[in-house]
Amino acid sequence: MGETRSIRTSDGGTMSAYVARPGRSPAPAVVVIQEIFGVNKVMRDITDGLAAQGYVAVCPDLFWRIEPGIDITDQSEAEWKKAFELFNAFDVDKGVQDIAATVADIRGDSTCNGKVGAVGFCLGGQLAYLTATRTDADASVSYYGVGIENRLGEAGKIGKPLLMHIAEEDQFVPKPAQAQIIGALKDHPQVTIHTYPGRDHALARVGGEHYHEGDARTAGERTLAFFRQHLG
Structure with a gap:
């Protein structure tokens, strides 16, 4: 079971986060960046899974400025409607600032050894890319990030390793x-890209319509190997 942590943001606000800790410390940390459904069971399970792999894992409530405590699923039309309303109201720039605050907060935690990575999904996949361009995170992983093609002007700012998972049949990333995205980043020395033929958006969302157990496992293994290489 995880715990709730309060994080002070750069503009003086307070954001909650779900934190799961490994059996041993100090350890490297990973910031888990949510999808459009908030800090829900899928995100908490990912956070818990990273803790089981030896990381201090923290999932901040990035929708706190709109509506704190969002915890919905992808299982009903009403929840999808709510999720897209939140997505459209979300301020990406503020969100990246909140991720930077989370990185700084967990880096200073007594159970963290000072190394901090990030992994994000969907909206969080775009935010993970921007974490690589705008923060001092040590390594970032983007799963099927939406809207990255509109942010490629920032690619020159990537100074730390970035791993990207792209679903080739992604309905939200045509x-x-x-x-x-691939054309702009494939030759970047800090960027590694994996594509998944035949897979749609959210291939790694357990319980989702397009979840694919085999490719989700492959992507997860690649992500853990990447974090072990760059975070320890």
């Missing part, structure tokens, strides 16, 4: 956008 093939022209994928081509832009």
Whole structure:
């Protein structure tokens, strides 16, 4: 079971976060960046899973400025409607600032050894990319990030390793956008890209319509190997 942590943001607000800790410390930390459904069971399970792998894992409530405590699923039309309303109201720039505050907060925690990575999904996949361009996180992982093609002007700011998972049939990242992203980043010395043929958006969301156990496992193994290499 995890715990709730309060994090002070750069503009003086207070944001809650779900934290799961490993059996041993100090350990490297990973910031888990939510999808559009809030800090729900899927995100908490990912956070718990990273703790089981030896990381201090923390999932901040990035929708706190709109509505704190969002915890919905992808299982009903009403929840999807709510999720897209939150997505459309979300301030990406403020969100990245809140991620930077989370990185700084957990880096200073007594159970963290000073190394901090990030992993994000969907909206969080875009935010993970921006974490690589705008924060001092030591390594970032983006799962099927939405809207990255509109942020490629920041690619020159990537100074730490970034791993990207792209679903080739992603309905929210169409093939022209994928081509832009891959074309701009494939030769970047800090970027590693894996694509997943035949897979749609959210291939790794357990219980989701497009979940694929085999490719989710492959992506997860690649992510853990990446974190072990760059965080320890």
